[in-house]
Amino acid sequence: MNPHEECPDQDGQVVIDPASKADAPARYARLRGFGPIHPAEFHLGLKGWVIVGHDLAREAPTHPALLKHATPRHAADALAAAGYVLHKPSVGLGAQMMEADSPEHTRLRRLASAAFTPRRTAELAPRIEQIAHDLIDALPPAGEADLVEVFHAPLPATVIAELLGIPEEHHLDVRRWSAHALRVASPEHRPALAGLHGLPADLVADKRRRPQDDLLSALVAVRDEEDGRLTEEELVGTAMMLIVAGHESTVNLLGDAVLALLQHPEQLRLLRERPELMPGAVEEFLRYDTSVERSTSRYAAEDIELCGVPIPRGSMVVVALGAAGRDAPQA
Secondary structure, three states, rough: OOOOOEEEEEOOEEEEEOOOOOOHHHHHHHHHOOEEEEEEOOHHEEEEEOOOOHHHHHHHHOOOOOOOOOOHHHHHHHHHHHOOOOOOOOOOOOOHHHHHOOHHHHHHHHHHHHHHHHHHHHHHHHHHHHHHHHHHHHOOOOOOOOHHHHOHHHHHHHHHHHHHHHHHHHHHHHHHHHHHHOOOOOOOOOHHHHHHHHHHHHHHHHHHHHHOOOOHHHHHHHHOEEEEEEEHHHHHHHHHHHHHHHHHHHHHHHHHHHHHHHHHHHHHHHHHHOOHHHHHHHHHHHOOOOOOEEEEOOEOOOOOOOOOOOEOOOOOOEEEHHHOOOOOOOO
């Protein structure tokens, strides 16, 4: 997030720049001094509102008038005019739970959870450890290495690809496509989304003919007595969501965590001395320097007010997760 040099009032505007994180905490703090929500300009010139306060960040995602679907029509028209497609099924990351409102969200989450069982999760641990050790063993014995390239990126990409049952010859494709799928201004954005659609679609057909012991085969087979199975579009959308969320956010978490520990050697020393603190440390890494800069978008289905600020019908509203994580909740 990269606001203008002067903090805006409610008639001003914040410019959202996902590429700029180094000075984000200080800028977020300045913004919070002016209020918990501000008008903003997002990628591709889209305009809306950004929430920077902790309490409003907790309230907004459950607000009944803030929906994942771009309603009313002029909100969808604005997205289309800007060339924004991430919310769309078939060409973006739609048709999955992160882009769905209730009751569809509940249905999709329940069906995905039926395939992503505790047993399957527990069985991942030894393989994740093996992949991590293999990557560490491959590091040069001396000199320098780019940890993002040689460890942070290949580890989650390999894990999520193996979990879904993606053949090894496509692992590098998955890594490359995931890196560009959310970068909407990149020329590689649309080709990456096309690849992430095409590969799971082909694999779904193959898993249906020859099911294996992997998550994608389980998603293909999942049933629900009341709501029915996942549709073909939902299967592909869910697989895409797992690939992108499982890769991109984990790469950022690993990189941000290593940087934070190197900048705070006393905390690094404490974790080395007391490894049992690691679960809590992971939660703190996510709060301290969030691996996902902002929430998925929501749209006002009617004219509403948030903390006394009027939000017109059709407006895009997002939560700056890094800002909310640094703001103390009100008593």
